Amino acid sequence: MPPAYQPPASTAPLLEIGNLTISFAGEAGWVPVVRSLSLTVAPGERVALIGESGCGKSMTCLAVGRLPPTDQACLGGRIRFEGASLLDDPAAMARLRGRRFAYVFQDPSASLNPVMRIGDQLSEAMPTGHDDDGTPPVPRHARHQRAMELLARVKLPDPAALLRAYPCELSGGMQQRVMLAMALAGSPRLLIADEPTTALDVTTQAEVLNLIDSLVRENGMSLLLVTHNLGLVAGRCDTLHVLYVGQVVESGPVAAVLRHPAHPYTQGLLRAVPRLSSVGSGELHDIPGTVPPPAQLPPGCTFAPRCPYRDTACDEAPALLPIDAQRHCRCHHPRLRHGVPPAATPPEGQP
Amino acid sequence: MIPLVAEHITVSFTRRGRGAFKALDDVSLTLPPGSAVGLIGESGSGKSTLARVLLGLIRPDAGTVRIGERTLFTPSYPRPAKEVQMIFQDATGALNPRQTVFAALAEVLTVIRGLRDGRAALADRVTALLEQVGLSADTAARYPRELSGGQCQRVCIARALAVEPAILIADEPVSALDVSVQARILRLLRDLREQRGLSLLLVAHDLAVVGAVCEHAVVLQQGRVVETGTPAELFRNPQHPYTRRLLNAVPVLE
Numbered sequence: 001m002p003p004a005y006q007p008p009a010s011t012a013p014l015l016e017i018g019n020l021t022i023s024f025a026g027e028a029g030w031v032p033v034v035r036s037l038s039l040t041v042a043p044g045e046r047v048a049l050i051g052e053s054g055c056g057k058s059m060t061c062l063a064v065g066r067l068p069p070t071d072q073a074c075l076g077g078r079i080r081f082e083g084a085s086l087l088d089d090p091a092a093m094a095r096l097r098g099r100r101f102a103y104v105f106q107d108p109s110a111s112l113n114p115v116m117r118i119g120d121q122l123s124e125a126m127p128t129g130h131d132d133d134g135t136p137p138v139p140r141h142a143r144h145q146r147a148m149e150l151l152a153r154v155k156l157p158d159p160a161a162l163l164r165a166y167p168c169e170l171s172g173g174m175q176q177r178v179m180l181a182m183a184l185a186g187s188p189r190l191l192i193a194d195e196p197t198t199a200l201d202v203t204t205q206a207e208v209l210n211l212i213d214s215l216v217r218e219n220g221m222s223l224l225l226v227t228h229n230l231g232l233v234a235g236r237c238d239t240l241h242v243l244y245v246g247q248v249v250e251s252g253p254v255a256a257v258l259r260h261p262a263h264p265y266t267q268g269l270l271r272a273v274p275r276l277s278s279v280g281s282g283e284l285h286d287i288p289g290t291v292p293p294p295a296q297l298p299p300g301c302t303f304a305p306r307c308p309y310r311d312t313a314c315d316e317a318p319a320l321l322p323i324d325a326q327r328h329c330r331c332h333h334p335r336l337r338h339g340v341p342p343a344a345t346p347p348e349g350q351p
Numbered sequence: 352m353i354p355l356v357a358e359h360i361t362v363s364f365t366r367r368g369r370g371a372f373k374a375l376d377d378v379s380l381t382l383p384p385g386s387a388v389g390l391i392g393e394s395g396s397g398k399s400t401l402a403r404v405l406l407g408l409i410r411p412d413a414g415t416v417r418i419g420e421r422t423l424f425t426p427s428y429p430r431p432a433k434e435v436q437m438i439f440q441d442a443t444g445a446l447n448p449r450q451t452v453f454a455a456l457a458e459v460l461t462v463i464r465g466l467r468d469g470r471a472a473l474a475d476r477v478t479a480l481l482e483q484v485g486l487s488a489d490t491a492a493r494y495p496r497e498l499s500g501g502q503c504q505r506v507c508i509a510r511a512l513a514v515e516p517a518i519l520i521a522d523e524p525v526s527a528l529d530v531s532v533q534a535r536i537l538r539l540l541r542d543l544r545e546q547r548g549l550s551l552l553l554v555a556h557d558l559a560v561v562g563a564v565c566e567h568a569v570v571l572q573q574g575r576v577v578e579t580g581t582p583a584e585l586f587r588n589p590q591h592p593y594t595r596r597l598l599n600a601v602p603v604l605e
Binding site: 052053204228229231272273274284285287 | 394499500527529530531532533534535537538541557558559560562563586598
């Protein structure tokens with residue numbers, strides 16, 4: 001087993017993304033899909049990225065591993081992991097990716113090799129000692145035992161039989177557990193989980209999320225969780241960043257943001273989660289309109305066309321400004337309490 | 352406006368070397384005309400098997416399925432029921448990636464409905480179908496990859512409506528969609544039920560989703576009905592421990 005994790009003495013962030021911009025070549029020049037995005041992940045911190053499809057959540061995660069196709073994508077800004085610059089140091093990337101930080105993707109059946117046994121795929125993910133990454137190599141004779149341990153850590157029954165199985169013999173939930181075991185093979189400090197339960201049967205989603213939660217806690221890992229469902233992050237993450245068309249529109253501690261969402265987009269996402277308390281009332285909420293394609297962003301505030309509170313001020317693009325000690329919001333009219341527009345808020349001291 | 356009555360349905364699957372496995376055990380379900388019933392249960396509880404039986408795709412070992420006056424799996428009604436249509440969780444996967452939306456809908460109209468009234472009339476029918484599910488007429492020329500998940504689900508609903516069914520079975524229709532569009536699909540299903548008098552059987556794990564659309568819910572565990580009632584009753588006062596466990600598995604914000 002790897003040595004127990006010791007949190008670093010300093011409070012320096014594990015992952016630091018600064019002014020990240022990702023553009024793809026379009027018919028009429030570069031199209032930005034992520035626009036000057038900044039966030040940090042501290043050791044042991046669990047960070048959630050929230051937004052609809054097409055908001056740049058996955059691209060941000062992929063950029064950490066320099067995984068977007070470099071011949072089509074242009075990455076700007078900086079990404080630092082444990083002090084190493086990931087965007088312009090290929091040697092650091094080779095040393096860190098899959099070792100110090102590891103991924104779990106959305107569709108486990110597409111991530112696993114269909115013609116390789118589970119055991120062989122797990123062994124492949126183990127450190128060989130040739131990577132110059134400081135992790136102790138797992139010798140050939142010890143790999144079977146290590147693979148068994150990894151499968152046991154993700155709570156899969158009968159690991160010995162599973163090692164000989166092919167991915168098609170496993171259910172989606174089991175496949176995702178195998179992907180988690182592979183991610184753990186390098187004893188990562190940061191787990192990047194990109195919609196880890198979206199492709200799973202809905203009833204196994206909670207199981208896999210709870211497993212991720214307990215693995216992160218047990219190993220003192222940091223977590224970067226991407227999801228479109230705000231209901232999943234409550235209690236599972238510390239910090240929340242809400243993304244809309246490639247920009248952070250709101251960020252802050254999960255509990256505070258969920259209790260009093262300040263950005264109309266966050267409010268819309270929160271209202272869209274079906275709730276047990278509204279059963280019988282027949283209420284169903286959505287966010288009108290759709291996410292604009294990155295090549296056709298509206299001028300001014302990008303959310304204005306879908307926003308119930310827009311006015312003339314929204315013709316100008318808002319900046320991401322602090323609204324209290326820990327929270328930021330990119331809106332001209334942040335909803336500072338219970339969704340009541342500031343203008344209609346009764347003066348202090350009145351109920 | 353046809354009622355669907357399934358009584359004492361039992362289905363077993365034989366597994367090599369391990370004996371028979373009872374997927375459904377004496378399940379009865381009534382779908383009055385124009386009603387909406389939610390079917391709740393985790394994977395392996397028999398939800399999909401029951402849906403297939405109601406579609407006429409699996410012949411049960413025991414029990415009867417009556418759709419209106421006729422009984423499925425008898426000489427009077429030998430083939431899968433056209434009155435019952437289904438939409439699936441993975442809408443993008445349920446569409447042929449090499450078929451335009453027009454081709455997908457036109458195929459149903461010409462092959463299953465047997466309509467032979469010329470291309471212009473066909474185009475009108477496709478446009479009408481798309482309008483019913485809230486899509487514009489120019490969607491017809493698109494391929495599934497050009498559409499969002501919510502739009503694909505609307506195309507699937509339009510394709511089911513093309514058969515002019517009396518009963519629509521929706522198997523987890525929103526769980527693969529962004530939360531921001533889930534409500535729109537659920538509202539569409541609710542409106543279709545009101546406007547066309549469709550009966551709806553909504554298979555879902557999320558009791559909040561069932562509660563938003565259905566007035567009656569059936570909880571299935573390991574092939575047996577363990578609890579029934581209105582969604583509000585089930586949430587407020589779940590009787591069966593399994594229902595309580597399902598309620599706890601759903602992530603909640605409150």
